[in-house]
Amino acid sequence: MTNQSEPAHDQSEPAHDQSEPAHDQSEPAHDQSEPAHDRSDAGLSAIISERRQLINLAYRLLGSLAEAEDAVQETYARWYAMSRQQQDAIASPGAWLTKVASRICLDLLGSARARRETYVGEWIPEPLPDRNGWIGGRPGSAAAEPADPADRVTLDESVSMAFLVVLESMTPAQRVALILHDVFRYSFAEIAEITGRTPAACRELASSARRRIRASGPPEAPAAHQAGLVRNFKQAWEARDIGTLIGLLDPGATLTADGGGIVSAALRPVEGGERIARYLVDIAKRTPDDATILERSVNGRPGLMVRREGSTTGVYAFEVGDDRIQHIWAVRNPDKLRPWMMG
Template identity: 45%
Template sequence: MSGGSVISPEDRRRLGAVAYRILGSFHDAEDVIQETQIRWSQLDAEQRSVIREPLAWLTRVASRIALDLLGSAASRREASSGIWLPEPAPDEYLGVSHLASDPSDLVALDESISLALLVAMETLTPAERVALILHDSFGLPFEEIGRILGRTSAAARQLASSARTRLRSRPADDPQSAARDQVVLAFQQACASGDVTALVAALAPDAVSRADGGTHVVTATRPIVGADNIARYLLGLLSREQSRTDVVSEIVQANGCSAVAVFSGQMPIALLDLAVSHGRIREIAFIVDPEKLSVLRRR
């Protein structure tokens, strides 16, 4: 627990977990932690001594900073000509200290940090996202969430409820399991071999692929829809990379789920995160922005 002017490693992990889920960006979460640290260190010893629950204070401050950053980030993403996707985070950003105890609430730990869910959360308003995450993943009471959002507790409860309803309208993702691993393996093998028929078979007929190259890599600026279109698009891109002798694909863990990463030597050059429903791939998050791939490692 933080007591002096420096936030403890345990509390940093907690703040990182909160900020990452709100923002979907490891680098932005780091900025939130740094700004929270500055505000904590600016308090003198007497001011810190009257804060009965330092972690609650830190969480409140970090959540407000993240909310402001999310609002500005959402405006930048809407103005961008390309597609924005979340980035995978290191393991220390993925744990949480408290999960919601109500089984009717949204998510368990493993799903709360899946890239597929973070993509879906982009459809929520910033206030909805913050209310949902702070309550369902971190167990904060709505009275406290209302203070963070500048709303009443009843309004905060309604925001979380509307966000939960919207996310539940999407098809349920298959949980991480041996069966899901087989789907991911079939996808990887089809991509590696260039077998368009096998790749189409691994995809749902109405599958959607979104690609994010950031400002560094040119990608499709709109989602690719349909199994056949996606298969030919992906194989066209991957065949150009795989013509290089040092390029390999591997199954990796990304935010608690198996995914396919492409490496050039030891350097990651792409991550294909797969949302699997009923044994078929429903959505692909195709991340090739090098700034978002730094946490990936070859086995």
């Protein structure tokens, strides 16, 4: 699990103008002689350009690309519901959009737990592909502003499956404080305005969130080393080699599957390296011969994708530590695989 130690600047937050975020999202200064319609076009372009940032924020907070897109759509709906005079009165539209999106996500996180209590089986965050790792690329991937929200998410350690799963164990307030401060570098004063808490309370929320991350396990192995283990795992799985699979898995490893009640999947985590190996070999025996397993980047980490008859039927994310596979997340819910259906 990614180990995120407390940033040095936590101890003394730099003073920022509360109307402006630490990273400047304000509108660039315009020449006063610039025609009004040009200023309007520039302002509209700036507002639209915030979508990528908002999708990145909402996905990390919600763990669901579909919910992230809905949250961002709602954010823009609230912006366009205002009059032109109200919009012009906002000093930093980018900061306003981020604040509103964060509050929408905070509300969604509060209701998500109740929704997931009725979810069939285990709930796993929605996996993200890396289009650059797809042989042949993807039609339209060179577009300046991708149509698929998945293409707008920056893949880094803050979207690894292991990190997102730990976020799921946090309270909504912890999650928002950690992501806004450690990932997007907002000050605790700015986060306090979003969450309705004091800056000191937000600082403690982020600190407690980091403690959860540190307690979740050792740091993940470097990507190159993880890629080698995942490749060996793929070959052993294809060969139905139980012995090799057991050797690649930590004795205390866990496999968690998510079928969402739509397709078959283990309803509870499979515990133990040997049990996982036998479970996977049993799946291989029941899988049609025309299914193929492909190495793919999953949330910025080496993983696997299962394809059959032109469709993706499963995506596997891995956590590697101490030279063994510690955890496997198998997403089979087709509703969570839509970004993987093209490539």
